[in-house]
Structures are given as C-alpha cells and as structure tokens.
Amino acid sequence: xxxxxxxxxxxxxxxxxxxxxxxxxxxxxxxxxxxxxxxxxxxxxxxxxxxxxxxxxxxxxxxxxxxxxxxxxxxxxxxxxxxxxxxxxxxxxxxxxxxxxxxxxxxxxxxxxxxxxxxxxxxxxxxxxxxxxxxxxxxxxxxxxxxxxxxxxxxxxxxxxxxxxxxxxxxxxxxxxxxxxxxxxxxxxxxxxxxxxxxxxxxxxxxxxxxxxxxxxxxxxxxxxxxxxxxxxxxxxxxxxxxxxxxxxxxxxxxxxxxxxxxxxxxxxxxxxxxxxxxxxxxxxxxxxxxxxxxxxxxxxxxxxxxxxxxxxxxxxxxxxxxxxxx
Amino acid sequence: xxxxxxxxxxxxxxxxxxxxxxxxxxxxxxxxxxxxxxxxxxxxxxxxxxxxxxxxxxxxxxxxxxxxxxxxxxxxxxxxxxxxxxxxxxxxxxxxxxxxxxxxxxxxxxxxxxxxxxxxxxxxxxxxxxxxxxxxxxxxxxxxxxxxxxxxxxxxxxxxxxxxxxxxxxxxxxxxxxxxxxxxxxxxxxxxxxxxxxxxxxxxxxxxxxxxxxxxxxxxxxxxxxxxxxxxxxxxxxxxxxxxxxxxxxxxxxxxxxxxxxxxxxxxxxxxxxxxxxxxxxxxxxxxxxxxxxxxxxxxxxxxxxxxxxxxxxxxxxxxxxxxxxxxxxxx
Ligand SMILES: Cc1ncc(C[n+]2csc(CCOP(=O)(O)OP(=O)(O)O)c2C)c(N)n1
Ligand SMILES: [Mg+2]
Numbered sequence: 001x002x003x004x005x006x007x008x009x010x011x012x013x014x015x016x017x018x019x020x021x022x023x024x025x026x027x028x029x030x031x032x033x034x035x036x037x038x039x040x041x042x043x044x045x046x047x048x049x050x051x052x053x054x055x056x057x058x059x060x061x062x063x064x065x066x067x068x069x070x071x072x073x074x075x076x077x078x079x080x081x082x083x084x085x086x087x088x089x090x091x092x093x094x095x096x097x098x099x100x101x102x103x104x105x106x107x108x109x110x111x112x113x114x115x116x117x118x119x120x121x122x123x124x125x126x127x128x129x130x131x132x133x134x135x136x137x138x139x140x141x142x143x144x145x146x147x148x149x150x151x152x153x154x155x156x157x158x159x160x161x162x163x164x165x166x167x168x169x170x171x172x173x174x175x176x177x178x179x180x181x182x183x184x185x186x187x188x189x190x191x192x193x194x195x196x197x198x199x200x201x202x203x204x205x206x207x208x209x210x211x212x213x214x215x216x217x218x219x220x221x222x223x224x225x226x227x228x229x230x231x232x233x234x235x236x237x238x239x240x241x242x243x244x245x246x247x248x249x250x251x252x253x254x255x256x257x258x259x260x261x262x263x264x265x266x267x268x269x270x271x272x273x274x275x276x277x278x279x280x281x282x283x284x285x286x287x288x289x290x291x292x293x294x295x296x297x298x299x300x301x302x303x304x305x306x307x308x309x310x311x312x313x314x315x316x317x318x319x320x321x322x323x324x325x326x327x
Numbered sequence: 328x329x330x331x332x333x334x335x336x337x338x339x340x341x342x343x344x345x346x347x348x349x350x351x352x353x354x355x356x357x358x359x360x361x362x363x364x365x366x367x368x369x370x371x372x373x374x375x376x377x378x379x380x381x382x383x384x385x386x387x388x389x390x391x392x393x394x395x396x397x398x399x400x401x402x403x404x405x406x407x408x409x410x411x412x413x414x415x416x417x418x419x420x421x422x423x424x425x426x427x428x429x430x431x432x433x434x435x436x437x438x439x440x441x442x443x444x445x446x447x448x449x450x451x452x453x454x455x456x457x458x459x460x461x462x463x464x465x466x467x468x469x470x471x472x473x474x475x476x477x478x479x480x481x482x483x484x485x486x487x488x489x490x491x492x493x494x495x496x497x498x499x500x501x502x503x504x505x506x507x508x509x510x511x512x513x514x515x516x517x518x519x520x521x522x523x524x525x526x527x528x529x530x531x532x533x534x535x536x537x538x539x540x541x542x543x544x545x546x547x548x549x550x551x552x553x554x555x556x557x558x559x560x561x562x563x564x565x566x567x568x569x570x571x572x573x574x575x576x577x578x579x580x581x582x583x584x585x586x587x588x589x590x591x592x593x594x595x596x597x598x599x600x601x602x603x604x605x606x607x608x609x610x611x612x613x614x615x616x617x618x619x620x621x622x623x624x625x626x627x628x629x630x631x632x633x634x635x636x637x638x639x640x641x642x643x644x645x646x647x648x649x650x651x652x653x654x655x656x657x658x659x
Binding site for chain 2: 043044045092101105109122123126154155160188192193255315316320322
C-alpha cells in the first residue's frame with residue numbers, strides 16, 4: 001500500500017507501475033516522431049507532448065473503458081493513454097493503410113473510436129463542442145459514460161470553448177474539461193492572452209467547479225480528475241480542471257522558440273513528470289531502480305517495434321482516395 | 328531587377344504601407360516574434376512594435392470582427408488568418424458583417440480591410456489545413472477576392488487591396504511562398520480586376536489560378552514540344568473578374584480549359600466557364616469547355632493520395648489534348 005500519497009481507490013500499485021511505463025511509451029513515441037520529422041522521413045507536421053505525459057496518463061487512468069475522450073492537435077499522449085496501439089499510430093504517421101486513419105489523417109487526426117478516443121483535432125477548440133455532444137448522447141441514452149475533453153490554454157480563447165461549456169453546464173452533461181495549460185499557444189504566452197490567473201477560474205462564469213492541478217504530478221492529476229469524473233457520472237454536471245504543465249519541445253516541427261527563454265525551459269525540465277513518478281515508486285518500495293530501468297527499456301523497444309511495423313505496412317492505393325467520404 | 332520570394336513580396340508590401348500610413352496595422356495569431364505560422368511577418372514587430380503588429384489570442388471570430396469594427400471606424404487593418412481553413416470560424420463576421428454593412432446602412436460607412444490567409448494543399452497538413460475555399464468568398468456580394476500566383480503580383484495586388492475601401496480576401500498559396508520572381512523595390516499597384524496573360528498561345532486557352540498557373544505553364548512547355556500552342560491566363564482577382572481578357576483569349580484560341588486546385592464541384596471554374604457560355608466567345612468554341620479541379624474529397628494525409636486529390640501537370644496536358652481532339656458537331 002502506498003503510504004505517502006492519497007490515490008483514487010481504483011488506482012492499484014500495479015496500475016501505477018503500468019502508468020510509469022505508459023508515460024515512457026508516450027515520451028519515446030514523441031521523441032521518435034521528432035527524430036523522423038527532423039530527418040524529413042515523415043510528411044506534414046506534428047505537435048509533441050514531451051513533458052506533458054502526466055496530464056494525459058493521469059486523466060485517462062481514472063476512466064473506465066466505456067468512457068470517451070476528445071483530443072487535440074497535440075494528441076499522441078491522449079491516444080496512448082486511452083489504450084491505442086503504438087504500431088497503428090506510427091503507421092498513421094507514415095501514411096500507411098494499417099494506420100488508425102488508413103493513412104488519410106496523419107498526426108493531427110488520429111482517432112481510435114473503439115477505445116473511446118473520438119479523435120485528435122486540427123482545429124483549436126474544435127473538439128470541445130464534440131465532447132459536449134458525446135456527453136449528451138451518454139445522458140439521453142443513459143449509457144453512464146463520462147467524456148473527458150482535452151484542450152489547451154490557447155483553445156480557451158475560442159468561442160467554441162465558452163459556448164460549449166455553457167451548454168454542458170445548463171444541461172448538467174457528464175463532461176470533464178481538461179485544460180492542459182502548457183503556458184503557450186503556438187507562441188502566445190498565456191499570461192498575455194488571458195486576463196485571469198487561471199483558466200480554471202473561468203468555471204465561475206458557468207457555475208461549475210474549476211480546479212488547478214500540478215499537471216506534472218500524475219497523482220494530483222488523478223485525484224482531481226477522478227473527483228470530477230465521479231461528479232459527472234453521478235449526474236452533477238461538468239467541471240474544468242486545469243493542469244499546469246509545459247511542452248519541452250517547440251510548438252510544431254519548425255519553431256525557433258524565440259518567445260521563451262532557455263532558463264525557463266530548464267526549470268520545467270526539472271519538474272519532469274516521469275522522474276517524479278519514478279521517485280515515488282522507488283521511495284515507496286514498489287519498484288527497484290533496475291525494474292524501473294527495465295520498464296523504460298521495454299517502452300523504448302515497443303516504439304522501435306512500431307517503426308518496423310509502420311515501415312513494413314503497405315501504402316494506400318490511389319483507388320482508396322474516394323473511399324470513406326460518405327457513410 | 329531584384330529577385331525576392333513571394334513571401335518577402337507580401338511582407339514588403341505590408342511594411343512599406345505601414346511606413347506610409349499610420350492607420351494600417353496588422354493583427355493575427357503568432358505574428359509577433361514567431362513571425363506568423365509561415366514567417367511572413369518575421370521582423371515586423373521589431374520594426375513596428377506591438378501596437379501595430381498585434382499578436383492576438385486564438386479567437387478567429389473575435390479577431391475578424393475586431394478588424395472589421397476597426398475598419399469601420401477609421402483604421403485600415405490587415406488581418407492575418409493563420410490558415411485559410413479557419414475562415415469557417417470567422418465566417419459570420421466576414422459574411423454577415425463586413426460584406427454587408429455598407430449596403431445595409433444605405434451606403435454609409437466602409438470596411439477597408441485586408442484578410443490575408445494561406446490556402447492550398449501540398450504540405451501534408453491534411454484535411455483541416457489544406458483547403459481552397461475561395462469560391463465561398465466569391466459568392467458573397469460586398470467582398471473582393473484576390474489570388475496572386477507570383478511574387479510580383481503578390482506585392483502589387485496587396486498594395487491595391489490595402490488601398491481599397493472594401494473588405495478584400497487575399498489568398499496566399501503556401502507552396503508559392505518560397506517561389507522567387509523579379510519585384511521592384513518601390514511601391515506599385517496592380518489594379519484589382521485585371522487579368523494577366525502569363526503566356527501567349529493560339530491553340531487553347533488555360534485559365535488557371537494560384538499554384539495552377541505554374542502547373543499550367545509547365546504543361547504549356549511540354550505541349551509546345553508537341554507543337555501545341557497554349558495561352559495561360561491568370562485572372563489574379565476572382566472578384567472583380569476581368570471577363571474581357573478571358574473572352575478575348577477564348578475568341579482567339581477557340582478552346583478553353585479551366586483549372587484550379589479547389590474542389591471542382593461548386594468551384595470558381597464553373598463561373599469562368601459560364602462567362603464564356605454566356606458571351607459571344609461561345610460561338611467561337613471548337614470544343615466543349617473542360618474544367619479541372621480538386622476531387623470532391625477532403626485532402627488526405629498520405630503524400631501520394633494528397634497529390635492525387637488535386638490537378639497535376641499530366642492532368643492538365645491530358646485535358647488540353649482532350650479538348651484539341653474534340654469537336655463541337657456543326658449542324659450545318
Ligand atoms: C482554429 C484554429 N486556429 C489556429 C490554429 C493554429 N494552431 C494550431 S495549435 C495552436 C496553438 C494552440 O494552443 P493551445 O490550445 O494552448 O494548445 P498547445 O499547442 O499549447 O497544446 C494554433 C494557434 C488551429 N489549428 N486552429
Ligand atoms: Mg498551450
């Protein structure tokens with residue numbers, strides 16, 4: 001039993017260990033994607049969540065399988081945390097038929113509907129109303145699932161955010177809005193783009209709970225999200241949770257990062273979410289150093305295998321171009 | 328003459344105008360130190376400061392409306408919309424406000440603003456970042472729509488757009504940003520509504536827009552090797568449209584191929600074909616008009632599929648040949 005921290009009841013020691021490995025999987029996946037873009041091996045663009053693993057893994061950890069999520073352009077972590085296979089994700093980035101979107105979507109559009117991931121989104125704020133719609137289905141069909149809606153600090157300035165949260169609040173829909181505040185939009189600092197201290201403070205405008213969590217502390221994320229999910233599942237309506245975090249990499253593949261300092265980057269790297277969980281697991285005697293390193297290597301291997309899988313997968317034939325436009 | 332890129336031409340046009348006219352300012356997402364998603368405004372905040380190069384929150388409806396409101400009250404804003412796909416979010420402000428205010432007010436007020444925005448596919452950014460939606464804008468009375476294909480045109484047309492007292496939607500093509508051309512250093516204006524014959528020819532007219540101008544020119548070079556003489560007309564502005572230049576060209580060649588990247592169904596090519604069908608050039612046609620456009624499909628991610636979704640040089644060559652091999656039956 002974990003002694004030093006409180007945990008949601010469904011989070012067992014085994015689950016915590018799995019989360020530790022999952023966070024490594026997310027990190028290695030995005031590091032690998034970064035490398036491929038730098039080498040020009042992948043087409044298009046990508047948005048990496050290195051440094052933000054705890055908000056993705058922590059928030060999804062407290063969900064049941066039937067629960068759903070909506071994700072963002074920075075969605076690889078959410079996708080992995082909701083149970084996606086890295087093989088099919090990597091194949092999608094390579095534009096292959098075995099990818100989650102048959103090679104038609106790419107990084108910004110990975111969806112894994114079977115696992116309840118309604119998809120990443122290329123439109124900032126585009127997924128927020130969709131989450132509300134999924135919450136409405138849950139309520140109208142009495143399906144009991146909760147929808148976790150990921151979005152960024154920048155997205156909270158879109159009309160879609162305000163309109164959708166208002167709607168969810170008046171209809172008491174089972175949606176938990178998770179703002180991953182990584183301090184910047186593409187370059188716009190949240191301090192300059194928002195006139196309140198916390199995005200979560202905006203919850204007051206909709207008469208719903210708003211909480212700030214340490215987004216680099218998976219334990220804090222799990223506890224608060226779990227409370228909001230329970231509330232939503234019990235028909236008490238939506239909440240906003242703001243996870244304060246930081247993206248270690250640039251916004252997308254080309255970013256000189258002129259809008260922030262190297263010192264600031266260094267400070268945040270010291271708050272490494274994976275390192276913090278590792279320390280907790282070792283201090284609590286749940287993992288040995290050796291075991292922790294072994295899990296890390298296993299995650300790395302999974303990512304390497306996904307590259308092999310992607311490279312071996314076939315390219316879509318031109319005949320598939322006009323397929324899947326209409327149902 | 329000096330060669331600069333299309334991107335630099337756009338930036339130079341804005342910077343020169345901002346030095347001349349204090350009412351001109353630019354607003355948009357990440358246009359400050361980041362220099363905009365494509366780097367068009369790089370260096371401008373350093374020269375003009377934060378007041379005149381205004382970094383905005385990610386709020387396309389509000390920033391479009393703010394530009395319109397500022398224009399209505401005496402400023403001359405340039406709005407950079409990061410990707411033209413996001414115009415969907417600004418749509419109410421552009422379509423129901425900017426385009427109509429003057430008319431609804433009985434000729435009072437004006438909205439002198441330019442909305443600059445990158446369009447088109449070819450970067451692998453997939454379905455929500457690759458569209459060509461210009462035909463929507465051309466359907467709205469009150470808006471002007473510009474689509475430069477070269478660095479020279481970009482600079483001169485942007486100057487005209489900034490001088491215009493109406494809302495102008497100025498489409499930049501992402502794949503053209505790095506293309507180079509001769510561009511005079513001093514300010515100059517290319518009137519809106521003046522097409523440009525990019526290549527003269529006698530056998531067939533291709534009316535092409537934006538990046539398709541370059542593809543049509545490439546096709547023309549290939550076709551010339553087979554003895555086929557192609558005229559390439561670039562309308563440059565869709566609204567107002569220089570119908571006269573297009574009609575004259577078709578009268579000369581008697582054959583018309585229209586090509587744009589935007590989805591063919593409901594695309595602006597239909598408008599151009601109709602202009603000919605309704606004009607006296609119709610009698611000169613020796614073959615049915617041929618339209619080429621994007622397939623009616625969202626732009627896919629996979630690079631091969633992405634290319635297959637929009638017209639390529641071989642498609643244009645084939646269309647020209649098809650037109651040359653067809654004859655309209657004469658019922659003599
Ligand atoms: C409607 C819309 N506007 C702008 C963009 C371009 N864009 C993509 S991501 C991004 C920044 C988003 O910031 P935030 O919501 O904080 O998410 P983060 O990238 O920090 O994860 C911008 C401006 C977009 N994709 N969609
Ligand atoms: Mg952000």
